[in-house]
Amino acid sequence: MLIFVNHDDLRGQEVMEELVKNGYYVTDEWKDLRYCQMIYLGLKGIDRKNRLLLHRDTIIVDEKTWKQLHPQTIIITMIHNDYLDTLSKQYGFQYYAFLDEEDFVDKNSVLTAEGIISYLISHRRFPIYHSQIHVLGYGHCGQVIVRDFIALQAYVHVGIRNRQLFEDIEKTGAKPYHLDHMDLSDCDVLINTIPSQVVTSSKLDQAPTSMMILDIASYPYGVDHHYALSKGFNSIILPSIPSKYAYGYAGRMMTDFMKEKMKNV
Numbered sequence: 001m002l003i004f005v006n007h008d009d010l011r012g013q014e015v016m017e018e019l020v021k022n023g024y025y026v027t028d029e030w031k032d033l034r035y036c037q038m039i040y041l042g043l044k045g046i047d048r049k050n051r052l053l054l055h056r057d058t059i060i061v062d063e064k065t066w067k068q069l070h071p072q073t074i075i076i077t078m079i080h081n082d083y084l085d086t087l088s089k090q091y092g093f094q095y096y097a098f099l100d101e102e103d104f105v106d107k108n109s110v111l112t113a114e115g116i117i118s119y120l121i122s123h124r125r126f127p128i129y130h131s132q133i134h135v136l137g138y139g140h141c142g143q144v145i146v147r148d149f150i151a152l153q154a155y156v157h158v159g160i161r162n163r164q165l166f167e168d169i170e171k172t173g174a175k176p177y178h179l180d181h182m183d184l185s186d187c188d189v190l191i192n193t194i195p196s197q198v199v200t201s202s203k204l205d206q207a208p209t210s211m212m213i214l215d216i217a218s219y220p221y222g223v224d225h226h227y228a229l230s231k232g233f234n235s236i237i238l239p240s241i242p243s244k245y246a247y248g249y250a251g252r253m254m255t256d257f258m259k260e261k262m263k264n265v
Contacts, residue, residue, distance in 0.1 A: 014251020115245030137193035192222035
């Protein structure tokens with residue numbers, strides 16, 4: 001079996017090494033695509049203009065590429081891509097996304113939380129211990145982040161829209177609040193996981209300029225970063241943390257998932 005890997009970040013390079021260790025034939029040459037039974041197209045795969053970021057360069061994927069694929073080829077991306085889902089029905093390949101899988105998401109959230117802790121330890125003058133940490137959102141990542149920061153004895157506040165989650169959050173030792181009532185006047189570190197702008201200029205005006213902002217959400221992010229930077233905040237966008245932190249383990253996670261899917265080939 002031949003497997004194509006688009007190593008558009010460090011995780012992809014780890015996947016190539018892990019697959020070779022496990023006895024698979026691996027290529028990163030686009031011309032070999034027609035011979036592959038499994039294809040990892042990278043973080044997002046192609047966009048609706050058929051553009052693909054391939055090993056740091058952008059190429060155009062033409063219709064001939066899909067028609068030449070081996071029957072029932074498995075194509076995988078990190079993030080779900082609706083366009084590839086549509087193409088899979090048109091051209092008969094199987095499509096999966098790592099972050100559609102519950103177990104993978106849970107493990108990815110652990111790496112994300114650890115990466116945030118690592119970043120804060122190396123970029124702040126103060127400890128996490130007894131810091132006022134605001135976490136916006138309580139999905140997969142938010143839950144692990146809250147749990148880990150509580151364990152480090154930070155004072156954790158959680159901003160969400162769903163009041164039904166308040167009781168669950170209180171059980172962790174954190175303090176929940178509705179996003180409409182966000183008050184950042186005592187915040188040391190703001191961690192956003194919500195991929196829509198919830199931290200507006202008026203909210204930032206309440207906060208001390210010493211507050212550090214870490215936004216791990218996808219575009220359009222959760223913070224008005226242009227305004228934050230203009231006001232002197234240390235405002236950082238940290239997408240795809242597992243591709244930079246613990247990418248070796250992330251690569252193994254991806255390889256395990258691919259090996260499981262290959263059982264059906």
